[in-house]
Amino acid sequence: MKKNWANVVLEFEEGYREKPYHCSEGYPTVGIGKKIGPKGCSLDCYDFSVSRDVANLWLSEEINSVNDELNKLNWYLDLNPDRQVIITSMAYQMGLSGLLKFKKMISSLERGNWDEAAYQALDSRWAKQTPKRANRHAEVLRSGSISSAYGKLL
Structure with missing residues (x-):
């Protein structure tokens, strides 16, 4: 079975938490970086936990939704699969x-100027x-x- 690298990378980057928490x-x-409420909302509003299976399902569904939108962009479609994972x-x-x-x-990705694209990603x-995530990406x-x-994830 072929690995879905977007799932692997995102689970590594986001981590998994069963109970709701405030992101940075x-x-x-909750789960694998799934935003569940407005900024600053008290965690007292969220008295539940999410299993890893549910978190993985939510992640896959969100990746599918994100990719549906990205697949409308020619510059994204022109990238190799590994760069597409990072954009996802x-x-x-x-x-x-x-x-x-x-x-x-x-613009740098469209021109195939990979060094400049990396620089621009980091200039943000x-x-x-x-x-750390930005440097890996x-x-x-x-x-x-x-x-x-x-x-190390391969």
Whole structure:
């Protein structure tokens, strides 16, 4: 069976939590990075737990939804599968609207200027907020290979 690398990368990056918690941006979150409420909402509003199976189902459904939108973008379709995984991860983390604000990175991806695309990804508020993740993602954008940054998951 072929691995879905977007699921593998996102589970690694987001981690899994059975009980609701506040993400780094202050949103109630559960499972594998699933935002469940408005910023700053008390966790007292969320008295439940989510099994790993449910969290994985939610993750797969969200990835499918994100990819439905990304598959409408020619620049995304022109990327190799490993770079597509990274773009999917970025869209999952910050939403498609957040991803599309990376205009210089996207322009560099369209031109096949991988070093510049990686640089532009790192020249962002996102990279300051999640530097380790951003550096791993930028390395895959640069190299075109998941194994360059996520070899330990292979």
